[in-house]
Amino acid sequence: MIALEKSHTKKMNLKITVLVFIFAITLTEAYKSYENYKVYKIVPKTTEHVQVLTDLPKEEYYFWSDIVKIDSDVRILVSPNKNTEFVKYMASVKIEPVLAISNVQELIRAQMQPSHTTKSSKLGSFSWDQYHNLDEIHTWLNELEKMYPDIVTAITIGRSNEGRNITGVIIDFKAGARGNNSLTGMIEGGIHAREWISPATVTWIIKEFLTSKDPDVRFMAETFVWHIFPVINPDGYSYTFTDNRMWRKNRNLLYNPNCTGNWDLGNGIDLNRNFDFLWNTIGASSNPCDETYAGPSPASEPETKAIVDYVLKLKEAGNLMYYLAFHSYSQMILIPYSHLSGTNVLDLPNYGDLYEISIRGAEKLKQKYGTEYEVGTSADILYPVTGASFDWVKGIGNATIVYLFELRDKGEYGFLLPSSQIIPNNEEIMECLVEMDKGARKLGYYSGTSNLYASLLSLVFSVGFLTICQ
Numbered sequence: 001m002i003a004l005e006k007s008h009t010k011k012m013n014l015k016i017t018v019l020v021f022i023f024a025i026t027l028t029e030a031y032k033s034y035e036n037y038k039v040y041k042i043v044p045k046t047t048e049h050v051q052v053l054t055d056l057p058k059e060e061y062y063f064w065s066d067i068v069k070i071d072s073d074v075r076i077l078v079s080p081n082k083n084t085e086f087v088k089y090m091a092s093v094k095i096e097p098v099l100a101i102s103n104v105q106e107l108i109r110a111q112m113q114p115s116h117t118t119k120s121s122k123l124g125s126f127s128w129d130q131y132h133n134l135d136e137i138h139t140w141l142n143e144l145e146k147m148y149p150d151i152v153t154a155i156t157i158g159r160s161n162e163g164r165n166i167t168g169v170i171i172d173f174k175a176g177a178r179g180n181n182s183l184t185g186m187i188e189g190g191i192h193a194r195e196w197i198s199p200a201t202v203t204w205i206i207k208e209f210l211t212s213k214d215p216d217v218r219f220m221a222e223t224f225v226w227h228i229f230p231v232i233n234p235d236g237y238s239y240t241f242t243d244n245r246m247w248r249k250n251r252n253l254l255y256n257p258n259c260t261g262n263w264d265l266g267n268g269i270d271l272n273r274n275f276d277f278l279w280n281t282i283g284a285s286s287n288p289c290d291e292t293y294a295g296p297s298p299a300s301e302p303e304t305k306a307i308v309d310y311v312l313k314l315k316e317a318g319n320l321m322y323y324l325a326f327h328s329y330s331q332m333i334l335i336p337y338s339h340l341s342g343t344n345v346l347d348l349p350n351y352g353d354l355y356e357i358s359i360r361g362a363e364k365l366k367q368k369y370g371t372e373y374e375v376g377t378s379a380d381i382l383y384p385v386t387g388a389s390f391d392w393v394k395g396i397g398n399a400t401i402v403y404l405f406e407l408r409d410k411g412e413y414g415f416l417l418p419s420s421q422i423i424p425n426n427e428e429i430m431e432c433l434v435e436m437d438k439g440a441r442k443l444g445y446y447s448g449t450s451n452l453y454a455s456l457l458s459l460v461f462s463v464g465f466l467t468i469c470q
C-alpha cells in the first residue's frame with residue numbers, strides 16, 4: 001500500500017514537472033526574444049545616406065524612427081543573423097553606424113525589474129520605481145476610488161478590439177459644488193503600446209493631483225475637473241508584456257493577417273493615425289503591415305471611438321481647456337497641427353500662445369535635471385503627420401490648450417527607458433505642467449488666484465512671525 005502510494009506520488013510529481021515545463025516553454029515561445037538583437041544609431045548626412053536607409057528592407061531591419069531625414073537620429077534594430085551583413089553593407093556605402101544597444105533583451109529584462117537607485121514613491125498598491133502592467137494599473141485606478149470616494153470616480157469609456165476596458169479616473173475636488181461651466185482637462189496615455197513611460201507619467205500626474213502639497217499643483221488639480229486615461233490602447237499595452245515588447249499599434253488584425261514578416265510586428269492599426277482629422281493625408285500609411293497604418297476608415301477602431309465620443313461630450317459641456325497626450329521618445333512638446341510647418345503654423349489661431357506657454361514649460365523642465373525638450377509642430381521639428389488624436393481634439397473637439405509630449409529619452413534607450421528614469425522623468429514633467437499652467441493664466445486663458453493666495457498666505461505668516469519676534 002505504502003509502496004503504491006509512493007509510486008503514485010512519484011507519478012504525480014513527474015506529471016507536475018512536465019506540466020510546469022510545458023507551461024514554461026509556452027510562455028517562452030509566446031514572448032518574442034530580442035536576445036543579442038542590436039540597435040544602431042545613424043545620423044544621415046546626405047540625400048544618398050537617406051536613400052540608402054530608406055531602401056533597406058523593412059522586413060529585415062526594424063526602424064525605431066518613423067521617418068528618415070538628413071541630420072535626424074535614426075535608430076535601427078538588427079537581428080543577430082543580419083548583424084554582420086548590415087555592418088558590411090553600411091561600410092560599403094560609407095555610413096558609420098554607432099552601436100547604441102548591444103543586447104536589446106538585456107534592457108527588456110532590466111525594464112521588468114524595479115529600480116534600486118531611485119527613491120521610492122508609493123500611493124496605495126502603486127509605485128513608480130517600476131513599470132506596471134495593465135491589470136496593475138486598472139486595479140490601482142479602482143483602488144483610488146475607494147481611497148478618495150469624494151474626489152475620484154473610476155470610469156470606463158469603452159472596450160478595445162479584444163474586449164479590454166478603456167478605464168480612467170475623473171478627479172474632481174469640488175464635486176457637486178461647481179456650476180455648469182466647470183473648467184475641464186483631459187489626459188491620454190498609452191496610445192502607442194511600447195511607450196511604457198507614457199502610462200508611468202500619466203499615473204504620476206494622477207498621484208500628484210491627489211497628494212501634492214505644492215500650492216501650484218494643488219491649484220491646477222482643484223481648479224479643473226480632470227479626466228485621465230493612462231492606457232487608451234489596452235490590447236497593445238498588454239501585448240508588450242506578454243508577447244512582443246516592440247508592439248506599437250492596436251491588436252485589430254482584420255485587415256491583413258499575413259504581414260508578420262521577420263519581426264512579428266505587422267497588422268494592427270496605429271490609433272494615433274486613426275482620428276478623423278485630415279485622416280490618412282500625410283505621415284500615415286494605407287498598408288496594414290506598416291507601423292503607421294491609419295486603418296480602413298477614420299475612427300474605425302473602438303479605442304478611437306471611445307476617445308472621440310468622450311471628448312465630444314466634454315466639448316458639449318463646454319470649457320475643455322486642456323488636452324495632453326503622452327508619448328515617447330525624443331523629448332519634445334508638440335503643438336497642433338502636426339501637418340503645418342513654417343509660417344503655416346499660424347493657421348492655428350492660438351499657436352503663438354501655445355508656443356509661448358510650452359517654451360516656458362520646457363525652460364522650467366530643464367531646470368530640474370538639465371533635460372532639454374524641443375518645442376514646435378511635428379512637421380517643424382519631427383515629421384508631418386495627420387490623423388493624430390491631439391490634432392483631432394484641437395480641430396474638432398475645440399479644446400483650448402493642446403499638446404503632445406514625447407517623453408525621455410533622445411534614443412539612448414528609446415522605448416526601453418530604464419525604470420530608474422521613471423521618477424526623474426515624471427518630476428520634471430510635473431514642473432513643466434505647472435509652469436505651463438501658470439503661463440496659460442498669465443495669458444488670460446482662465447483666471448486664477450493661486451499665486452495671490454500663496455502671497456496672502458506668506459504675508460499672514462510673515463506678519464505672524466514678526467509679531468512673535470517682537
Ligand SMILES: [Zn+2]
Nearest residue numbers: 192195327328
Ligand atoms: Zn507614440
